[in-house]
Amino acid sequence: MRVLVVNAGSSSLKLSVLDADDEVLAARMIQRWSGGQEAGPIREFLSRTPHVDAVGHRVVHGGPRFTTAVWVDDSVLAELDSTAELAPLHNPRAVAAIRAVSGLLPDTAQVACFDTAFHATMPAPARTYALPREWNERWALRRYGFHGLSHAYAVRRAAELVDRPLEQLRMVSCHLGAGCSLAAVLAGRSVDTTMGFTPLAGLVMVTRSGSVDPGLLLWLLRHGGLTVDDVEEALEHRSGLAGLSGTSGDLRDVLVARAAGDPYAGLAFDVFIHRLAREAAAMTAATGGLDVLVLTGGIGEHVPLVRADVARRLEHLGVAVDGDLNARATGDADISAPGAGASTVVVTAREDVEIARQTRALRRARAQEPRATQRTR
16 A cells, blocks of 8 residues: 655645555655645656555644544545644645645545644643633643654654563653654653643754743733734744854754854753753653653754763663764664663654554555445545
8 A cells, every 4th residue: 555645844845655565665855835735746746656545644733623643524624724823834734735635636535644643642631731721621722742743653663673562661752853842652652742732832942942931921022022923933933042052053053053162052052951851851750760762853863962961861760872872873773871771762753654654544444444334424
């Protein structure tokens, strides 16, 4: 079963075709995609690829309704349109991609896979905000969590690397890229995470602030002469590593400036590591301990210094990495030091594999349904 995976970003569109063994048969990154329904680049890609049996779409926010992958129909699209403002940079583009691909492949099943769905298993104490109950109920306010497709793949792959059943493991999964989040995973299920109602909460990121005292934001609005739009733009695009260091925020640029003696870049890196280690330790309170620390995403996969610094700060939890293994790690790797109380593994981010897995699972489930049930849909 071949699956076309469609990953709509805030300004780009990534397309790939995976075969039944998750081998990539074709791939293309459309760097500048407006999010309109223009189908030219997609049509060109499909003209050069093998026939596909289903299409899996990444959708960042499933809102309160979608807690698993779903077949796309008019009601699903209408719900996604109505909740677009929950993820205004991503959800409208995902919906546009769904409509564009549906127009090109009208007879091929379309599946929506949600980044928030992995965290739907969080227990009520972890997902509930201590806000007026009527607010929570009226506006479905809760901690949704994000990067779920990445976390879901990473923890399954990590269990394979340490050769232990996923159901027996207490894990902290670290997705570290332009956006950063942690997931506390117990027996394969998310029980806590660092992001919240939006992807702004939690760790320091490339341009996003992570968690900030809400009272500070109220003070800025009342006394700093800033508008809501001013604050939103700064929190999303001019904070994080970029805001602290004065660089682009790309960690590679921060490290170059730090090595040259720039004190602001040095502080930015230290703040990033401090928050990462602090939140990773906090995640273990939800799992009751730590068996495996998982590092994925561009930073997690490619920056040994981050892995080493975080490991040193988590020694009290049994984390220790082998210096040579850490320095030489490429692709998926166990970099644990001999005798470490908890394993540390690096996993290449593969959201495409997770999307294809969920798409195939949904298609198999439909194939097993009685035909009468299928006809009523």
